[in-house]
Amino acid sequence: MTDGQLLIEFHLLDRQIVDIDxxxxxxxxxxxxxxxxxxxxxxxxxxxxxxxxxxxxGGLLGRFLRWPRPGSLRITCDHVLEVGNHVTLSLHAEVLDLPPLESWLRRHVIGRIPGARHESQ
Structure with missing residues (x-):
């Protein structure tokens, strides 16, 4: 990144978003x-x-992904703390209105993966 410029496809798209913790x-x-x-x-x-x-x-795959009508989340840039190999927010996850599918996956799938909750920290 030079002069505060981001290449959207390189610096942002598909990067993991993490909360302040x-x-x-x-x-x-x-x-x-x-x-x-x-x-x-x-x-x-x-x-x-x-x-x-x-x-x-888009296309057929996009229609398939849209089928269960999953929600979405909009995070304004004033909550972005840092952009690096992931995007760090200045917020705690609990204050975000996560889509129901994302919340369920976090509790029942991601939360069960060893190390996903940073137990060693």
Missing amino acids: GRMIGKVDDVELEPTGDGHYRVVALLTGGRVLAERV
Whole structure:
């Protein structure tokens, strides 16, 4: 990243989003852009969730992914603490209104993976 510029496909899309404690929130499935007035755009929000991913993928696979009508989550950039090999938020996961499918997966699947809850820390 030079001069504060991000390459959306390289720095953001498909990066893991973690809360301030390092707990997984989801992946960046898309971004919301806003024109700056000088021919450039700035990222105003990160979008995650099944619905967002389905729209990004499109076609038959996108329709399949959209089938159970999973929710989505919009995280404004003022909550982004750091962008590196993952995106770190300045928030705790509990304050986010996670889509029901994401919440269920976190509790019943991801939470059961050894090391997923950072027990060693």
